[in-house]
Amino acid sequence: MSTLFTNIGELWVFDVEAGVSVLREAALVADGGRVAWYGPRAEAPDADERVDLGGRAVLPGWVDSHTHLVFDGDRSREFEARMAGRPYEAGGIAVTTDATRAATDDRLRRLVAGRVREAQRGGTTTIETKTGYGLSVDEEARHARIAAELVDEVTFLGAHLVPAGWDADAYVDLVTGEMLDAVRPHVTWLDVFCEEGAFTVEQSRRVLEAGRRAGLGLRVHGNQLGHSGGVALAVDLGAASVDHVNHLSDDDVEALAASATVATILPACDLSTRAPFAPARRLLDAGAVVAIASNCNPGTSYTSSMNFCVGTAVLQQHLTLEEAIRAATLGGAMALRRTDVGSLRVGARADLHVLDAPAAIHLAYRPGMPLTHRVWRAGEPLTEGTA
Numbered sequence: 001m002s003t004l005f006t007n008i009g010e011l012w013v014f015d016v017e018a019g020v021s022v023l024r025e026a027a028l029v030a031d032g033g034r035v036a037w038y039g040p041r042a043e044a045p046d047a048d049e050r051v052d053l054g055g056r057a058v059l060p061g062w063v064d065s066h067t068h069l070v071f072d073g074d075r076s077r078e079f080e081a082r083m084a085g086r087p088y089e090a091g092g093i094a095v096t097t098d099a100t101r102a103a104t105d106d107r108l109r110r111l112v113a114g115r116v117r118e119a120q121r122g123g124t125t126t127i128e129t130k131t132g133y134g135l136s137v138d139e140e141a142r143h144a145r146i147a148a149e150l151v152d153e154v155t156f157l158g159a160h161l162v163p164a165g166w167d168a169d170a171y172v173d174l175v176t177g178e179m180l181d182a183v184r185p186h187v188t189w190l191d192v193f194c195e196e197g198a199f200t201v202e203q204s205r206r207v208l209e210a211g212r213r214a215g216l217g218l219r220v221h222g223n224q225l226g227h228s229g230g231v232a233l234a235v236d237l238g239a240a241s242v243d244h245v246n247h248l249s250d251d252d253v254e255a256l257a258a259s260a261t262v263a264t265i266l267p268a269c270d271l272s273t274r275a276p277f278a279p280a281r282r283l284l285d286a287g288a289v290v291a292i293a294s295n296c297n298p299g300t301s302y303t304s305s306m307n308f309c310v311g312t313a314v315l316q317q318h319l320t321l322e323e324a325i326r327a328a329t330l331g332g333a334m335a336l337r338r339t340d341v342g343s344l345r346v347g348a349r350a351d352l353h354v355l356d357a358p359a360a361i362h363l364a365y366r367p368g369m370p371l372t373h374r375v376w377r378a379g380e381p382l383t384e385g386t387a
């Protein structure tokens with residue numbers, strides 16, 4: 001079954017090989033869930049079905065490469081206190097851990113599925129999520145199993161916080177041993193929170209090396225609250241991505257630019273924690289690959305709106321529109337080492353995010369407006385729409 005999407009005002013293809021970023025007055029054909037053709041509207045071939053997009057802009061679906069969706073409980077009071085001047089501290093993770101441990105499987109499944117639907121309604125078609133609010137062998141395995149039922153990419157984050165009553169090194173032994181074995185069937189990635197108040201560089205290295213031995217891809221929460229050493233560690237171990245990156249030395253920027261490790265910025269988290277924005281402009285100017293993700297979680301970034309993150313990156317972090325859209329699509333795909341999503345080149349998965357706007361700049365020009373019109377994933381509609 002093939003579908004011709006026509007009357008596209010702007011088509012953001014990010015076809016790296018062909019060197020095409022955006023086409024105007026365009027059309028696209030999806031066949032068998034993949035992009036079969038794109039080009040000028042006037043030259044479009046026939047297809048079984050035709051969808052007129054009314055001159056709207058079309059992007060690849062967002063690739064949200066960093067979220068923490070497996071959680072229960074409410075931390076709005078903590079957020080309110082932060083807005084009144086209290087700083088963000090890693091210890092808040094324990095509050096969510098208590099609430100999440102108390103939730104039944106069915107309740108957690110419903111909560112995660114609801115959050116995935118919410119993200120999809122905002123144009124996200126590929127989503128990663130992490131464990132990290134279980135922090136015991138059984139709970140981490142349960143969260144990983146539920147996440148694997150509902151999201152595209154699952155990351156083991158047993159090393160999110162040292163639980164109360166544990167010695168840090170003994171907990172690292174558990175994470176790298178029994179806990180890793182228990183979650184392994186459900187995950188393809190491993191992450192560590194390398195930060196003061198969480199895990200030291202040495203402990204983080206042990207966790208990452210164990211993940212690598214188990215055949216997992218590596219990710220790092222690094223340099224969020226200070227110069228934690230997480231960026232250097234991520235680059236040294238060839239991690240796919242290091243995320244947050246708020247506090248970077250010149251050496252960190254150079255190391256990222258010279259490596260295949262993606263620097264993932266989390267604009268909504270920076271706003272919600274009143275942190276200095278990650279120096280995305282500096283990273284791009286140095287030649288690093290940058291991704292944008294939502295970091296949806298109850299402590300530091302309770303939003304999965306990639307539209308908001310992209311608008312913020314343009315308005316506040318001085319990315320061009322093209323840099324920001326690329327970071328939230330192709331950049332996210334690179335952070336997940338995926339080549340099938342994040343662009344609309346021929347052969348890519350037909351994930352289409354149709355904006356209710358003639359041009360994608362509306363994401364920054366009309367911040368906060370409901371700009372996602374319709375979403376298709378692998379050529380199938382994920383959301384309903386009018387014309």
Ligand SMILES: N=CN[C@@H](CCC(=O)O)C(=O)O
Pocket residue numbers: 068090092093096193221224269295297298299300301
């Ligand atoms: N920084 C570490 N982890 C999460 C926050 C977790 C929490 O506070 O619940 C983050 O990515 O911001």
Ligand SMILES: [Zn+2]
Pocket residue numbers: 066067068221295297
């Ligand atoms: Zn995170």
